[in-house]
Amino acid sequence: MGIKGLMKLLADNAPSGMKEQKFESYFGRKIAIDASMSIYQFLIVVGRSGTEMLTNEAGETTSHLVGMFSRTIRLLEAGIKPVYVFDGKPPDLKKQELAKRYSRREDATDDLAKATESGNKEDIEKFSKRTVKVTSQHNDDCKKLLRLMGVPAVEVSWKYSHSGSRVSFRWLLLKQRLSVLHFARQKRHVYAVASEDMDSLTFGAPKFLRHLMDPSSKKIPVMEFDISKVLEGLELSMDQFIDLCILCGCDYCDSIRGIGPQTALKLVRQHGSMESILENINKERYQIPDDWPYEEARRLFKEPLVVTDDEQTELKWAAPDEEGLVNFLVKENGFNIDRVTKAIEKIKTAKNKSSQGRLESFFKPVSTSAPVKRKGTKCVLVSPSPVTKFKTLSLRSRPGVLGRLIFPSLELGSNYSMPLFRHFCFGI
Amino acid sequence: MLELRLVQGSLLKKVLESIKDLVNDANFDCSATGFSLQAMDSSHVALVALLLRSEGFEHYRCDRNISMGMNLTNMAKMLKCAGNDDIITIKADDGSDTVTFMFESPTQDKIADFEMKLMDIDSEHLGIPEAEYHAIVRMPSAEFGRICKDLSSIGDTVVISVTKEGVKFSTRGDIGTANIVCRQNTTVDKPEEATVIEMNEPVSLTFALRYLNSFTKASPLSNTVTISLSSELPVVVEYKIAEMGYVRYYLAPKIEEDEEETKP
Numbered sequence: 302m303g304i305k306g307l308m309k310l311l312a313d314n315a316p317s318g319m320k321e322q323k324f325e326s327y328f329g330r331k332i333a334i335d336a337s338m339s340i341y342q343f344l345i346v347v348g349r350s351g352t353e354m355l356t357n358e359a360g361e362t363t364s365h366l367v368g369m370f371s372r373t374i375r376l377l378e379a380g381i382k383p384v385y386v387f388d389g390k391p392p393d394l395k396k397q398e399l400a401k402r403y404s405r406r407e408d409a410t411d412d413l414a415k416a417t418e419s420g421n422k423e424d425i426e427k428f429s430k431r432t433v434k435v436t437s438q439h440n441d442d443c444k445k446l447l448r449l450m451g452v453p454a455v456e457v458s459w460k461y462s463h464s465g466s467r468v469s470f471r472w473l474l475l476k477q478r479l480s481v482l483h484f485a486r487q488k489r490h491v492y493a494v495a496s497e498d499m500d501s502l503t504f505g506a507p508k509f510l511r512h513l514m515d516p517s518s519k520k521i522p523v524m525e526f527d528i529s530k531v532l533e534g535l536e537l538s539m540d541q542f543i544d545l546c547i548l549c550g551c552d553y554c555d556s557i558r559g560i561g562p563q564t565a566l567k568l569v570r571q572h573g574s575m576e577s578i579l580e581n582i583n584k585e586r587y588q589i590p591d592d593w594p595y596e597e598a599r600r601l602f603k604e605p606l607v608v609t610d611d612e613q614t615e616l617k618w619a620a621p622d623e624e625g626l627v628n629f630l631v632k633e634n635g636f637n638i639d640r641v642t643k644a645i646e647k648i649k650t651a652k653n654k655s656s657q658g659r660l661e662s663f664f665k666p667v668s669t670s671a672p673v674k675r676k677g678t679k680c681v682l683v684s685p686s687p688v689t690k691f692k693t694l695s696l697r698s699r700p701g702v703l704g705r706l707i708f709p710s711l712e713l714g715s716n717y718s719m720p721l722f723r724h725f726c727f728g729i
Numbered sequence: 730m731l732e733l734r735l736v737q738g739s740l741l742k743k744v745l746e747s748i749k750d751l752v753n754d755a756n757f758d759c760s761a762t763g764f765s766l767q768a769m770d771s772s773h774v775a776l777v778a779l780l781l782r783s784e785g786f787e788h789y790r791c792d793r794n795i796s797m798g799m800n801l802t803n804m805a806k807m808l809k810c811a812g813n814d815d816i817i818t819i820k821a822d823d824g825s826d827t828v829t830f831m832f833e834s835p836t837q838d839k840i841a842d843f844e845m846k847l848m849d850i851d852s853e854h855l856g857i858p859e860a861e862y863h864a865i866v867r868m869p870s871a872e873f874g875r876i877c878k879d880l881s882s883i884g885d886t887v888v889i890s891v892t893k894e895g896v897k898f899s900t901r902g903d904i905g906t907a908n909i910v911c912r913q914n915t916t917v918d919k920p921e922e923a924t925v926i927e928m929n930e931p932v933s934l935t936f937a938l939r940y941l942n943s944f945t946k947a948s949p950l951s952n953t954v955t956i957s958l959s960s961e962l963p964v965v966v967e968y969k970i971a972e973m974g975y976v977r978y979y980l981a982p983k984i985e986e987d988e989e990e991t992k993p
Contacts, residue, residue: 317851326772657937658981659773663963664855 315534328380343368747947785973890933
């Protein structure tokens with residue numbers, strides 16, 4: 302998933318752009334978290350074995366609540382201020398897309414049934430993972446839980462005037478991740494974006510954290526990527542970096558056979574832009590696909606067509622609603638009362654911790670070594686000025702532009718490149 | 730080529746003791762004007778700035794500006810090997826990846842050389858603007874140390890408020906509350922025992938006692954401590970080193986949720 306081989310490429314060529322950080326060192330930081338992706342992970346991971354899920358008395362799944370509750374408390378205890386970003390209602394899908402999506406899950410359901418019959422445990426595990434879906438009920442439950450915990454949940458929706466058949470379902474799934482990233486860009490006061498997907502960098506999230514939501518038992522340090530330092534290390538501009546990612550092979554556009562991350566980096570450094578690479582490349586050695594929508598992919602990385610709901614712009618971390626939490630978790634969803642009251646205590650003590658200020662909010666770092674040019678790049682990335690904002694908005698409202706987003710190649714046999722999303726679904 | 734000879738070797742030992750708990754690794758910057766350090770603690774809440782001016786050294790030679798990354802725990806280990814009356818000389822060659830500490834006993838009958846490996850430290854240097862502070866309190870360093878220690882047995886945070894009446898340190902914890910008020914007091918025999926309060930505006934700020942306690946490790950360096958407070962800035966706790974420079978600590982205040990700024 303994400304950009305193929307980018308992680309290794311960065312580790313080799315731009316080690317300064319990524320550093321391992323202790324989970325605890327993010328205290329006081331506001332961090333945007335992709336809620337839907339987290340919920341999906343919780344459904345897969347928390348308390349599920351085979352076809353069994355954690356449920357309440359009425360038989361409704363509660364895995365997502367358990368996961369959301371405990372993970373969020375962990376973040377709060379570390380003094381982190383999480384902002385969960387949910388996506389709004391997806392636009393109406395074409396019927397065929399819906400059908401395709403259902404048939405895929407039905408396949409998995411059939412497979413699961415077969416596996417259950419034959420008693421193959423591995424297969425049961427595999428196929429039951431694939432039948433997991435996030436419904437709007439799950440989303441609503443989590444939103445309610447977060448509200449009770451006093452953690453802000455923001456809904457982001459995308460403007461989408463084109464529902465033509467060319468836009469595949471996968472493309473919509475991808476967009477939903479973009480919404481999180483874009484949210485972080487618009488709301489500058491979010492310090493970083495937490496995601497597991499490497500292409501977050503390509504979307505220009507200034508700081509991007511991996512493994513933030515991993516269970517503490519795994520003891521994986523958080524990996525922090527700083528786009529400006531990555532660019533510095535690779536000696537590329539942001540536009541060149543986007544071209545590099547497209548060449549490596551991203552979710553939106555296939556890669557060229559024979560070009561891996563290393564070659565891609567060499568080519569971009571040598572020629573400077575995709576256009577001149579395509580002009581100069583040895584056409585016999587490297588077969589460029591006939592229909593290679595690199596321009597669209599590029600535009601997509603630069604200007605995800607997402608808008609946030611402006612009414613919810615204010616982020617507030619309030620005190621938890623104790624009574625509400627007990628009602629919701631214990632009475633409605635069968636949580637252990639002792640665990641919940643203990644957790645509420647934790648939230649309350651954690652409040653105190655997040656109020657510690659950081660020196661960086663008073664003193665600004667003076668960089669002595671960074672070249673002026675790089676600093677310019679950084680500025681553009683970090684501060685979407687009102688002017689650029691206006692620009693993206695105006696692009697969005699131009700019908701012509703949307704019509705040009707052609708993504709026929711999205712179906713190109715890379716089904717396995719993003720398993721997490723294959724059966725990601727929202728009840729509509 | 731770098732060669733710094735400090736007759737009062739114990740001073741360097743004390744300096745190290747005052748910063749090593751707060752910072753693990755740091756770059757020492759040497760220039761023609763002096764020997765300095767700026768480092769943040771790992772959580773980026775506190776910062777220590779050290780300056781030892783060249784005039785304070787018996788011999789000071791620094792041909793070009795260099796920055797030496799050192800592990801402070803290891804450096805403190807080596808300096809512990811120096812006697813309190815020893816003369817300490819810091820030496821480094823250009824382009825070398827080691828630094829040498831030489832300890833000479835006052836009678837010149839023993840000379841010890843300790844060579845320590847340097848390290849590459851990637852650290853951010855913060856620009857600290859000169860500022861006018863709302864209130865400046867000067868008091869005996871031992872007194873300040875005592876207050877911080879006492880309060881931390883009650884609570885985790887301290888509210889420092891300066892008014893016309895004096896400076897008040899207060900805390901609250903599970904077992905109860907504590908308030909300590911120090912009034913201006915200049916009628917003492919020795920000037921270093923005075924408590925002097927200069928106030929332009931009343932100010933009240935909250936800090937984590939854990940950090941203040943580690944600042945007070947610098948008390949052996951100076952009899953007095955200067956605490957500068959402004960409502961928009963981190964507190965500065967300064968210990969002057971006689972005729973040489975200072976150790977300054979900056980600590981970001983705790984901020985109440987509702988008045989929080991929206992900057993990143």
